[in-house]
Amino acid sequence: MSDKKEYFFIDINADSKGEMETIESRGYKKAVKSFQNKFPKLKEVAVEWVKNGVELSKLQKLPIGRKKKQ
Numbered sequence: 001m002s003d004k005k006e007y008f009f010i011d012i013n014a015d016s017k018g019e020m021e022t023i024e025s026r027g028y029k030k031a032v033k034s035f036q037n038k039f040p041k042l043k044e045v046a047v048e049w050v051k052n053g054v055e056l057s058k059l060q061k062l063p064i065g066r067k068k069k070q
Contacts, residue, residue, distance in 0.1 A: 003026060004024045004025060004026050005024070005025065005026075005031075005049050005050065005051070006022055006023070006024050006049065006050075007022070007023050007024075007025060007028070007031040007032075007035075007047055007048070007049045008020060008021075008022055008047070008048045008049065009021045009022075009023065009035050009045050009046070009047055010045065010046040010047075010048070011039075011042065011045060012044060012045065012046050012059075013042070013044075021035060021038070021039075023035055028047075028049070029064065031047075032047065032060055032062075032064050033064065033065065036062050036063050036064065040063075042062050043061065043062055044059065044060070044061055044062065045059075045060050045062060046058070046059055046060075047059075047060050
């Protein structure tokens with residue numbers, strides 16, 4: 001049995017129609033980072049996943065991670 005979870009990313013911008021992307025990953029942060037590599041222009045996304053039979057959701061600001069020094 002795999003310990004990976006499916007994370008569902010839903011674009012919540014007003015101009016889009018709720019486009020959805022599914023990423024299978026071991027952790028939340030890895031899933032978000034792989035998503036933001038595919039869609040670098042997005043600033044916010046809704047994330048849904050299932051943990052221990054409970055459906056969880058979160059509104060995630062992008063990008064996540066370290067900020068570049070200037």
